[in-house]
Amino acid sequence: MVEDSRISDETRQRILQQARLLNYIPNSAARKLRHGRSKISVIGFLINDITHPFYSLMVQAAEKTAARHGYEILVGDTQWNPAKEVAEVKHMIESRVDGVLACLSERTRESTGLLDGFAVPYLMLDTTPREYRGACVVNDLAEASRIAVSHLIQVGCRRLAFLAADESMAHFSAFTKLREEFARAVRARGLPFEPSQIIRAGLSIEAGQSAFEEALRVCPGVEGIFCVNTLCALGVIEAADRRGVRVGREVAVMGVDDLDICSLSRISLTTIRQPYDQLAELATEYLVGAIENGAAPTMRQSLKPELVARQSTRFGNR
Amino acid sequence: MVEDSRISDETRQRILQQARLLNYIPNSAARKLRHGRSKISVIGFLINDITHPFYSLMVQAAEKTAARHGYEILVGDTQWNPAKEVAEVKHMIESRVDGVLACLSERTRESTGLLDGFAVPYLMLDTTPREYRGACVVNDLAEASRIAVSHLIQVGCRRLAFLAADESMAHFSAFTKLREEFARAVRARGLPFEPSQIIRAGLSIEAGQSAFEEALRVCPGVEGIFCVNTLCALGVIEAADRRGVRVGREVAVMGVDDLDICSLSRISLTTIRQPYDQLAELATEYLVGAIENGAAPTMRQSLKPELVARQSTRFGNR
DNA sequence: TTGAAAGCGCTAACAC
């Protein structure tokens, strides 16, 4: 439109001037209709809950990366609801997005079916169902559990417990992977492992609080507690404080996903940091690449988490 | 499409069956083009940074409310960048959204000009430029400052300070309102007020930390510190801890915007809670109402904040 | 009850 040198500069200026006068703004529906599925390139991004910090972080990183390549991001928030997820996927197909980044709730297989059916290039993010063999960029949660177990043992803990997600998240493979690898890693280190060391908690402060009470009951003498997320770990600390159990001295506590408050000296929570921004950036790059090549993305990559050790695991005050 | 009783049920079923077989999903660009600006109703939502908890909260509340009325939300993240803001507004106009909810960066007046020019119904959220006279649903920040000053005086503080946003946010009226009303409220209570009691800080933990040091320097003997946001207040607590100044005993600290971590007993930060979800819900309701009536929204409403008193302002340990 | 046709706003192709 701007590049066409057939038109004299004078005419162009005259027309553009008129356009400005008439407050002309093109109709993107018409342009898109005419153009097929390209040009105003859009990438759909399916997430489960925009109010969760790591989802909004990923959205922001994806937006920045997409913008560099002339793409925009259309966010679809599923609220962990499979019906809403399918509706969002359909909406993206109706809008003829050029590709999709998908953090799925894993409560339905319909979404990938639809995307496959319409040959929409897509890439799974953060975590994938166990049987998924397509393109993805994920966090290595098994490694996260290994790091956690290894760290807790290193600081001197022998009796370990894992505070897991609750039943409402049972379908979500990320938490299953954390849990299973925790058990495996404990055994691999030659420590005893019993099912009672896995305690149903949840993803909130309240869940962590009551799960700590539960842990004291079912795992008497527990020394190291690995929590499914940071809020849960904060709940454990809260409950321990109230009971007068000294965190970092009598019990080591750690969580997954580093939030900025973890570094406050009043909290000082050891966590496993996962590179969400890098994850979203990489995924967006791959997807854009695939779209431009007209090929389905194939990349399968898993990013390593990182230990951030703080006072909450200075077990025995060493 | 579904409701048209002219078509026999048998034919309808036959066609729908074929549609399913062929994996038919309508093209929303074509539908929108044909239909004008209606039917697949979309509301644009301009925000400044999706990773800020209150923006994502508002987006979620707006989405839920919009969904109840058959609307969807198209989020435009400006990243506090005026050029990006204008681009997002243009994009929304190109997409012929039916209305816009606007949290503006207030660094440009072009956005409202464009929306007015294209007669897009819109409503300003959270905060508005001082001279804005259009429709809005905002937080009452003057009231927030009055509540804070009143609370700090009530717990026994005489020498108060306000840790404000930094220059990069100088354009943003919300922080100006907080600051100005703080000064007014202090004087209204008959306490001395000097410009040195306003200290440039910022919206982050680090900003709060260094601003606390600054406060000790320029306001020796400061007893009550009101912070522009919660992160800044957490920074003050951190810095006070490191200096051995006992928060809640030697100095009272409070912030604006209640986050869930504020209630942890290790933090126990007094805050002013603002009803962001209610704000977004109300705004969406008004906007939808205006769209359906074909009228521009006119509602001007301001929501009252609420004090959440905790240990950080148990000044003198009462 | 069904089929046919027009036209939404845009752009690419073609004729002038």
Place this chain on the structure above:
DNA sequence: GTGTTAGCGCTTTCAA
């Protein structure tokens, strides 16, 4: 270098 036209996929209207 410029004007004209066809057609993207849909919905609405009008004719059969």
